[in-house]
Amino acid sequence: MRPTAIRRTALAATAACVALLATACGGGSDSGDKGSDAKGKEPAAAKPADVKALTAAELEKAALAQGDVEGHKIAEAAAKDVISKNEIKSENAACTPLANALMGAEVGEPAALAKRTVVSEPKKKEGLKAEEKLKAATDITTTQLALGSYDGTGAADSIAALRKAATECAGGFEFTTAGAKNKITKVTEAQVKAGEEATAWTVEMDADGEKLLLKLVGMRQGSSFASFSSMNLAAIGEGGDFELPTAVVEAQAKKLA
Numbered sequence: 001m002r003p004t005a006i007r008r009t010a011l012a013a014t015a016a017c018v019a020l021l022a023t024a025c026g027g028g029s030d031s032g033d034k035g036s037d038a039k040g041k042e043p044a045a046a047k048p049a050d051v052k053a054l055t056a057a058e059l060e061k062a063a064l065a066q067g068d069v070e071g072h073k074i075a076e077a078a079a080k081d082v083i084s085k086n087e088i089k090s091e092n093a094a095c096t097p098l099a100n101a102l103m104g105a106e107v108g109e110p111a112a113l114a115k116r117t118v119v120s121e122p123k124k125k126e127g128l129k130a131e132e133k134l135k136a137a138t139d140i141t142t143t144q145l146a147l148g149s150y151d152g153t154g155a156a157d158s159i160a161a162l163r164k165a166a167t168e169c170a171g172g173f174e175f176t177t178a179g180a181k182n183k184i185t186k187v188t189e190a191q192v193k194a195g196e197e198a199t200a201w202t203v204e205m206d207a208d209g210e211k212l213l214l215k216l217v218g219m220r221q222g223s224s225f226a227s228f229s230s231m232n233l234a235a236i237g238e239g240g241d242f243e244l245p246t247a248v249v250e251a252q253a254k255k256l257a
Contacts, residue, residue, distance in 0.1 A: 189201055
């Protein structure tokens with residue numbers, strides 16, 4: 001089956017980070033604090049007027065690193081897997097922030113940007129049959145994290161733009177990434193708690209006639225906005241569901257606080 005840009009990017013990132021399992025990268029612990037509950041409503045104090053963006057060095061230090069999330073491997077996104085918003089073209093301009101976030105590109109105009117690839121380790125289960133073992137071994141969720149820091153109201157504006165795009169494009173839309181076509185068929189709101197405000201969705205995609213699910217989370221903490229675009233290896237080709245990358249989102253919010 002011909003891979004789409006989203007599938008190709010996620011699979012490449014997954015393969016690269018799964019290889020880390022054979023290296024000296026060790027897991028850490030995560031006790032992420034839960035923040036406010038965002039259900040499409042923007043908090044009254046969500047737009048500070050005089051907020052200053054973190055510098056590139058400060059943002060890199062605040063971004064997730066190996067050991068920050070238990071049971072996950074974390075690495076800087078490989079250059080070949082990094083997509084900028086200039087490479088993404090949406091047929092409906094209103095859907096552009098959503099397309100950008102899904103592809104791990106920047107939303108809005110961050111003063112500094114850091115990107116990470118986060119891969120969950122498969123959970124060990126006993127007493128499984130051969131077919132069940134194979135599925136358990138591929139139950140790996142890859143999350144593309146794009147963390148930006150903004151001046152003024154940039155971070156609040158970015159999460160607001162993402163919410164608006166998800167609402168206006170809930171029935172589906174198409175976009176291209178470096179010429180590769182992607183067709184989103186449905187966007188459904190999900191619930192998540194993290195940072196000062198957060199919102200999430202389950203995104204259905206038509207991958208050459210097969211249903212593919214993606215998970216997308218947007219989270220703001222202070223002057224920073226992060227998007228988390230996730231795909232599960234075991235669910236590819238089956239249209240299977242999987243959980244939001246909650247531990248990853250909470251860990252990033254805690255590190256920014």
